[in-house]
Amino acid sequence: MHDFPRYSLLATRYCLILLFTTVSCSKPDPLYQEQILALGALVDISISGVEPERAQQAASAIAQDFNRIHRTWHAWQESELTRINAQLPGGAPFPVQADLIPLLTRAQELSRQSEGLFNPAMGKLIGLWGFHSDEPRGPPPDPGAIAALVAQRPAMNDLRLENSLLQGRNPAVQLDFGAIGQGYAVDTAIAHLRRLGIENAIVNASGDIRVIGKHGARPWRIGIRNPRGPGILASIEMQGDESIVTSGTYERFFEHQGRRYHHIIDPRSGYPARGLASVTVLHGDAVTADAASTALLVAGLKDWKRVARAMGVKQVMLIDEQGKVYMDAALARRVHFEITPAPDVEITGSP
Numbered sequence: 571m572h573d574f575p576r577y578s579l580l581a582t583r584y585c586l587i588l589l590f591t592t593v594s595c596s597k598p599d600p601l602y603q604e605q606i607l608a609l610g611a612l613v614d615i616s617i618s619g620v621e622p623e624r625a626q627q628a629a630s631a632i633a634q635d636f637n638r639i640h641r642t643w644h645a646w647q648e649s650e651l652t653r654i655n656a657q658l659p660g661g662a663p664f665p666v667q668a669d670l671i672p673l674l675t676r677a678q679e680l681s682r683q684s685e686g687l688f689n690p691a692m693g694k695l696i697g698l699w700g701f702h703s704d705e706p707r708g709p710p711p712d713p714g715a716i717a718a719l720v721a722q723r724p725a726m727n728d729l730r731l732e733n734s735l736l737q738g739r740n741p742a743v744q745l746d747f748g749a750i751g752q753g754y755a756v757d758t759a760i761a762h763l764r765r766l767g768i769e770n771a772i773v774n775a776s777g778d779i780r781v782i783g784k785h786g787a788r789p790w791r792i793g794i795r796n797p798r799g800p801g802i803l804a805s806i807e808m809q810g811d812e813s814i815v816t817s818g819t820y821e822r823f824f825e826h827q828g829r830r831y832h833h834i835i836d837p838r839s840g841y842p843a844r845g846l847a848s849v850t851v852l853h854g855d856a857v858t859a860d861a862a863s864t865a866l867l868v869a870g871l872k873d874w875k876r877v878a879r880a881m882g883v884k885q886v887m888l889i890d891e892q893g894k895v896y897m898d899a900a901l902a903r904r905v906h907f908e909i910t911p912a913p914d915v916e917i918t919g920s921p
C-alpha cells in the first residue's frame with residue numbers, strides 16, 4: 571500500500587494503514603472491501619454487515635462523490651477552485667456555486683482558530699515551492715520571492731463572502747485546500763453511506779480516515795504509519811464515529827543539495843515547518859482533524875496545545891524529527907505500539 575505511484579489530488583498521503591481484524595466470531599459479518607482511484611488518489615472503502623451488492627452500490631456512489639470533489643477543489647488541475655483563483659485577484663465580487671460555500675466558511679473558521687497556521691489562502695506560496703505538481707522536484711524557490719509573498723500576508727479573512735458572492739481583498743490570495751480536501755471528501759462519503767443506511771464502514775483516502783460502527787462485534791483497528799521508515803508504528807482501536815488524520819513531512823517532499831524540503835509550509839516564514847515529523851489527530855469529523863494536523867505540525871512542540879485547544883481538538887500524537895512521541899495520557903491508553911523497542915514516549919498534559 572505504500573508504493574503506489576504518486577498521484578495528484580489536492581494533497582497526497584498514505585500514512586495510515588488499516589489493520590483488519592482477522593479473528594472471526596462464530597457468525598462473521600460480511601466484509602466488503604473495494605479500492606477506488608478517485609481524486610487521483612487511492613481510496614479504500616470497507617463496509618461491514620451488508621450484502622455485497624448493496625455495499626458495491628454504496629462504494630460506487632462514494633466514487634462519484636470523490637470525483638465531484640476533485641472537479642471542484644483541485645488546486646492545479648482545472649476545477650471550480652482554479653476558476654475562483656483566477657477571479658480573486660480582480661477584487662470584484664463574483665458568484666460562487668452554493669455548494670462550495672460551507673467548506674469556504676469552515677476553512678475561514680478553522681484558519682482563524684489556528685491563528686492562521688492552517689492557511690489555505692497561501693496557494694501562491696505552495697505553488698512557488700513547486701508543490702502544485704504531481705511530482706515536486708525543487709529546487710527551493712528564491713528567498714526574495716518567498717519573502718515577498720510572506721510580506722503580502724494572504725489570509726482567509728481577506729475573503730468576503732456575502733449572498734453567494736465572493737470577493738478577494740488581497741491580490742496575493744490564492745486558495746489551496748490540499749490540507750483539508752481529503753478530510754472533506756471522507757466526511758462527505760461517510761455522510762452519504764449513512765444516508766444509504768450503512769452503519770459500519772471505513773473510508774480511507776490515502777490515510778485520512780473516518781470510521782463508523784464496528785466490524786462485527788469488534789471495533790475497527792487502524793495502523794499509524796511510522797514516519798521514520800516503512801511499516802506501522804502503532805495501532806489504535808476506533809470508537810464508533812471517529813476520524814484519524816495524519817500530516818507527515820514524509821508525504822511530499824523533494825531533495826536538493828542534500829537537504830529535504832517538505833510540503834507543509836509555515837505561513838510566517840514561508841519555509842517548510844521544522845521540528846515535527848508527523849502529527850496525528852483523532853477527532854469526530856475528518857475536516858477538523860485534517861486542518862488541525864496541518865496546523866499543529868506548523869505550531870510545533872512549543873505551541874501545539876494552545877492551537878489544538880482553539881480548534882477544539884483533544885487527542886493528538888506528535889512525533890518529532892528524532893522519533894520521540896508525545897501524547898496525552900488518554901490517547902496513550904488507546905495506542906498500541908507495533909515496533910520493538912517501542913519509541914521514547916513523553917506523556918503530555920491534554921490540550
Ligand code: AMP
Nearest residue numbers: 581688689690748749817833834835864
Ligand atoms: P496535509 O498533508 O493535510 O498536512 O496538507 C498539506 C498540503 O496542504 C500541502 O501539500 C499544501 O498543498 C497545503 N499546505 C501546506 N502548508 C499549509 C498550511 N500551513 N496551511 C494550509 N495548507 C497548507
Ligand code: MG
Nearest residue numbers: 749860861864
Ligand atoms: Mg491536513
